[in-house]
């Protein structure tokens with residue numbers, strides 16, 4: 254989902270983009286990475302591939318680590334061999350979600366899911382292989398062209414105006430974030446390298462219930478929604494109560510992410 258918007262954003266800005274994807278390029282098979290990279294000689298690799306289904310990661314631990322840790326290490330090694338910078342994408346799931354305020358890059362990581370553990374292991378693998386040449390951008394609550402995402406699910410469920418009131422979780426907080434907003438940040442990072450870990454979700458915060466309410470309002474959907482608690486939707490992987498990421502570091506280097514309401518409006522008006 255992110256890779257799709259990113260490729261079009263970079264191309265539209267005049268960059269030469271080579272997209273590497275399955276089945277030709279598999280991040281678990283280093284030889285496929287080196288073949289793709291030697292052909293395109295990139296200045297920067299942007300690594301969006303991952304096992305992203307958090308519940309599946311709980312039941313497929315080995316695969317989650319193979320993709321999110323070993324795969325990320327392979328991409329970092331390939332970037333080093335090519336003399337390229339690497340921008341990797343990570344997640345709020347590296348935290349346990351128990352903090353009462355938004356997470357800073359310097360906060361202690363303590364993932365409570367296999368997805369979070371494997372993504373954190375991937376962050377560390379990148380830092381080990383490419384200590385001076387990487388940026389890891391942590392994002393959260395992502396939606397974008399093609400989905401799948403919470404926005405896509407809500408648009409589908411909301412279209413049924415006769416349906417039962419829809420229960421949406423109101424005790425998890427995060428920063429709804431569009432792939433376009435992240436892609437614009439990654440575009441900016443090409444000319445403004447920021448080393449290390451950087452939080453890059455949209456500004457402003459919401460619960461899933463508030464996020465759903467704004468999607469319905471912007472689209473004029475009339476299905477009723479009701480707030481509910483996390484316990485009413487038990488899932489294999491624990492959902493963090495607090496997914497909010499503090500962007501103070503990003504603001505201090507001169508970049509401000511858009512407010513999530515504006516980004517959502519842009520997405521739903523079809524401008525993305």
Ligand SMILES: NC(=O)c1ccc[n+]([C@@H]2O[C@H](COP(=O)([O-])OP(=O)(O)OC[C@H]3O[C@@H](n4cnc5c(N)ncnc54)[C@H](OP(=O)(O)O)[C@@H]3O)[C@@H](O)[C@H]2O)c1
Pocket residue numbers: 254255256274275278279280281300301302303304305306320324342343344345372392393394395396400401
């Ligand atoms: N979605 C979110 O809410 C969210 C939140 C925070 C962070 N992130 C992070 O943001 C990044 C992009 O997420 P996304 O939502 O755009 O994910 P996505 O749509 O699931 O895209 C991940 C892509 O990786 C591909 N992939 C899987 N295994 C691969 C392999 N061995 N070699 C090469 N490609 C492989 C997948 O291909 P197939 O589809 O064919 O398997 C898929 O196209 C990820 O690092 C993710 O962890 C996402």
